[in-house]
Amino acid sequence: MSSPPLDEFIAAAAAALDLPLDPAWQASVKANLEVTLRHAATVAEFPLLDEAEPAPIFKA
């Protein structure tokens, strides 16, 4: 994601989640989100079968 859309995403997500977002926190929140999305992308791009199950298995 490029930076301007991420700023907009953060503002929209904060509103949707009813999270406070002091302007002073914006840069730090953005930096953290960039790192997390980068980590998430390296995981998501790894090819796995459609049948691959998540680790936690619910037992009724």
Add this chain to the structure above:
Amino acid sequence: MSTNFTWSTGSEIAQAVASDKVSALSVVDAALAVIAARNPALNAFTAVTAERARARAKAIDASPDKAKLPLAGVPFAVKNLFDIEGLATVAGSKINRAHAPAKRDAELIARMEAAGAVLVGALNMGEYAYDFTGENVHDGPSRNPHDVTRMTGGSSGGSGAAVGGGLVPIALGSDTNGSIRVPSSLCGIFGLKPTYGRLTRARTFPFVASLDHLGPFARSVRDLSVSYDVMQGTDADDAACVDRPKESTLPFLDRGLDGLRIAVAGGYFRKGASPEALGALDGVAKTLNARTIEIPEAARARAAAYVITCTEGAALHLDRLRKQANDFDPAVRDRLIAAAMVPATLVVKAQIFRRWYREQVLALFKDCDVILAPATPVTAPKLGQQNFTLDGVDMPVRANMGLYTQPISFIGLPVVAVPVALKPLPIGLQIIAAPWREDIALRVAFALEQMGAVVAPRPQL
């Protein structure tokens, strides 16, 4: 007989108490005096439970069964995310100070005390356990006993300082991504992160339900083994705790290395490691005649652990973030707010990858019994240090001290962290075993301790 048990192991203390060479009360009084003397420098304790400890010690001294108690009169302390009856469970936070006092002890405290151990207090930690430094903005940093200007590592920083500094022989902590193994490494002590689901987490403040583990710290492998053995057992109050019979490790500690196949992790687990970390690893690997193997996709595993950690942590704290955001450590707050915004699809992807990765790593244990790896990339950084350079890349200390621990706890493997007594600062290694084989990891650690290859160095305090 002298009651100076400052540097004695728990096992030595228990033997002395059980054979009436010393009273539990005098051991506890001595420990309380040492805590009073050293804690101002180390900032390990956030609460000292002196009255309770003395009452418990007197009860042990009066017990006709004390000779049967494996931890008779042994002082211990717990990370302050464990419930202690009568105290608010602060979990390193300002917010939780408003919580009502706990009505019951955490189950692991109860099990330690049933074995004769005596709780002497609660220990400093990084806020809500989201930390690898041992620094806490509310309580001040826990300080490394080998150099009080340096970090203990976290998040169980007080546990590392208390055991490494000789305030108690045994402490309990939690490990979600490395919070037992990182302070063990930086403070030069032994730590055990058991298999996920092995030890109950009942009545402790959580962080990441998918990854949270509890375990002991000590200055000897025997003490890890004894305390781990007495804490085992199923518990319906922890949904992740397995229904599995106790599997004692103590009877197998001294079986030596015969028949064990030792490997050492290459690739990812060497990249970024300092000369100290590599020197310690290579020295022990050579001693054990270990062969190099690759743990596949370890970097991706660390990335997936990162995603699951921050998002589950954000879910846990969502309401507090809405109502009390200014009461968080700003560094924790900003990480959690960002994590609350991560799309759920990416979290599910991380959990799917987790199962795949688990299968790949378990397959490695067909050809080896333990895998060695560094515990931390470097020895203890300076307090307040924000960045370090790993493999030529400048990166934040707080998020990256667990580079080598995260891919292992991600799939719940049991690990014993062992200290290599480098000068001037120690550094730790991970001895990683297959699930439920804590006995093998402890056996290898004990053999190394007997050889003198690993030892908890005594700091000058």
